[in-house]
Amino acid sequence: MDMLLFQLERDGNKPLYDQLYNGIKEAIITKKIAVGEKLPSKRKLADFLNISQTTIEIAYAQLLAEGYIMSKSRVGYFVEEIDELPYIQQDTVIPFNEQPKKKSYKIDFNPGSIDIDAFPFQIWRKYAKELFDEASKKLLLTGEPQGELSLRTEIANYLYQSRGVVCNPEQIVVGSGTEQLLPMILRLFSDDTCFALENPGYPAVHRMFSQHKRKVYPIAVDEEGIIIQELEQTQANVVYITPSHQFPTGAVLSATRRAQALNWATQSSSRYIIEDDYDSEFRYTGKPIPALQALDRNDKVIYMSTFTKSLMPSLRVAYFVLPPQLLATYNDVFNYYSSTVPRFDQHIVANFMHDGHFAKHLNRMRKVYRKKHDKLTSILEKYSSSINITGEQAGMHILLDVKHKLPEKQLQQLAFQAGIGIYPLSDYRLDYIESPQAQFLLGFGGIPVHVIEQSIEQLMDCWGIQKNHPSTTTK
Numbered sequence: 012m013d014m015l016l017f018q019l020e021r022d023g024n025k026p027l028y029d030q031l032y033n034g035i036k037e038a039i040i041t042k043k044i045a046v047g048e049k050l051p052s053k054r055k056l057a058d059f060l061n062i063s064q065t066t067i068e069i070a071y072a073q074l075l076a077e078g079y080i081m082s083k084s085r086v087g088y089f090v091e092e093i094d095e096l097p098y099i100q101q102d103t104v105i106p107f108n109e110q111p112k113k114k115s116y117k118i119d120f121n122p123g124s125i126d127i128d129a130f131p132f133q134i135w136r137k138y139a140k141e142l143f144d145e146a147s148k149k150l151l152l153t154g155e156p157q158g159e160l161s162l163r164t165e166i167a168n169y170l171y172q173s174r175g176v177v178c179n180p181e182q183i184v185v186g187s188g189t190e191q192l193l194p195m196i197l198r199l200f201s202d203d204t205c206f207a208l209e210n211p212g213y214p215a216v217h218r219m220f221s222q223h224k225r226k227v228y229p230i231a232v233d234e235e236g237i238i239i240q241e242l243e244q245t246q247a248n249v250v251y252i253t254p255s256h257q258f259p260t261g262a263v264l265s266a267t268r269r270a271q272a273l274n275w276a277t278q279s280s281s282r283y284i285i286e287d288d289y290d291s292e293f294r295y296t297g298k299p300i301p302a303l304q305a306l307d308r309n310d311k312v313i314y315m316s317t318f319t320k321s322l323m324p325s326l327r328v329a330y331f332v333l334p335p336q337l338l339a340t341y342n343d344v345f346n347y348y349s350s351t352v353p354r355f356d357q358h359i360v361a362n363f364m365h366d367g368h369f370a371k372h373l374n375r376m377r378k379v380y381r382k383k384h385d386k387l388t389s390i391l392e393k394y395s396s397s398i399n400i401t402g403e404q405a406g407m408h409i410l411l412d413v414k415h416k417l418p419e420k421q422l423q424q425l426a427f428q429a430g431i432g433i434y435p436l437s438d439y440r441l442d443y444i445e446s447p448q449a450q451f452l453l454g455f456g457g458i459p460v461h462v463i464e465q466s467i468e469q470l471m472d473c474w475g476i477q478k479n480h481p482s483t484t485t486k
Contacts, residue, residue: 119454193216237257315329394467
């Protein structure tokens with residue numbers, strides 16, 4: 012055959028052997044070198060291209076390994092038959108799509124933030140150190156699909172003592188967050204099952220239902236929680252609610268509505284309630300609100316919760332409690348399933364709970380958040396002629412109603428320009444309709460108590476809102 016002609020870039024970043032390998036490979040694929048044709052010897056090709064024989068040897072070896080050529084002892088290298096056209100690698104530049112950077116603010120009222128300074132690092136480190144030892148080497152292997160029995164046992168005990176939830180460990184499934192567990196629950200129901208969601212509510216939950224192509228009915232929320240009469244007028248079989256502290260309005264589902272919801276669920280064997288009890292540990296007025304599951308006598312409630320607010324968001328440990336009649340469906344659908352939470356993390360949490368540190372931590376954090384809550388509400392009282400607060404009974408955020416001539420989005424933009432992160436209620440509406448009344452979620456969990464007053468003052472200043480006149484009567 013004629014001597015191979017390739018343009019080699021000797022000053023380029025790509026090695027010569029790689030350039031030669033790609034050149035010969037493309038010539039073989041495009042039939043510029045026929046099947047069975049003999050390639051030049053290493054010595055001749057090295058002399059012709061003025062490169063070392065080692066470079067030729069490396070290129071030929073790679074072609075040989077990939078099956079493009081064959082070697083005949085003491086004869087040379089020949090082009091092999093290729094059944095199908097392989098992919099020709101092109102030297103293209105893959106465009107880099109830079110991910111949008113998360114906005115940072117000097118003051119951030121994010122409702123999802125927690126107090127990271129109060130975390131019991133020393134105790135947590137002790138349990139982690141004890142577990143990461145050869146004595147725990149069995150934890151390197153795959154564990155129980157529903158989560159470690161020790162953790163599920165501790166969760167069952169905790170739920171009974173704190174929320175009145177009656178269940179056994181076999182009903183509990185542990186997973187890495189609501190984003191992973193909720194799609195699992197959806198798969199327990201047929202494709203034609205219709206769902207209802209609170210409106211406003213969690214945008215991420217709505218996206219999950221949409222991604223799984225489930226029919227969703229938005230149900231309005233008022234000061235007593237989700238409006239059951241609207242739910243009854245839909246074709247929904249399953250409703251997702253946050254009854255103890257509705258997100259984001261903070262409303263508590265009234266006793267009457269609780270009874271109505273449970274009665275609605277009992278009217279059909281296919282009806283269920285998904286109860287998300289995401290931050291029930293933190294309540295500041297009155298007695299703790301019992302879980303809806305604790306009032307259920309017909310096994311119609313799927314209870315969900317997480318350690319995101321009580322311990323840390325990055326732990327990624329959440330769980331749900333299935334009614335007995337759904338366990339068989341779960342075991343059938345997820346018989347191949349492996350737990351998505353590392354076993355070491357599960358055992359750290361289980362040991363932390365078993366030895367009473369979880370209860371102590373919650374008691375301590377209630378005091379921390381109550382102090383922040385009381386500080387926040389007392390400061391906001393000074394602006395009561397221009398604002399109103401609701402949803403302050405529990406959780407780590409309140410709902411702020413602002414009496415202002417500017418709409419929500421413009422007020423949000425003014426806050427952004429002042430370096431303040433604040434989140435309008437319209438962002439949580441499933442119908443994406445901006446309310447005529449400017450309303451914002453004001454999270455206080457991640458704000459140090461000693462800067463709460465100046466944070467509120469800066470927010471009000473950027474909106475041009477003044478403190479009450481001395482003669483104004485506060486709420």
